[in-house]
Amino acid sequence: MKDKFATQFQAVADDTNSPKLVELQNHLDEMQSNGMTAMTMRSVLFQKMLDVYQVPSNHFLRESETPQRIDDPSIILRLKQLGFAKKPSYQIH
Secondary structure (H helix, E strand, C coil): CCCCCHHHHCCCCCCCCCHHHHHHHHHHHHHHHCCCCHHHHHHHHHHHHHHHCCCCCCCHHHHCCCCCCCCCHHHHHHHHHCCCCCCCCCCCC
């Protein structure tokens, strides 16, 4: 182990060449080419996150300014403190 370089033990991450990520990047590039700004995309992603946490459409969070970092863990903590939870990933029929 002493003779191994740190670069040989890099953290495992999503494969940037996976078909799903490549397709997503292509869609994002297309949206930007069609005039959607990164700021607008961030706002849309924030609203989708509120959807995932089942925040009603008339809730004050929907009208608040989009946070600078939508990956900030304090946002999730606040949602949980307000009593919101993620939608289940499955449906019971």
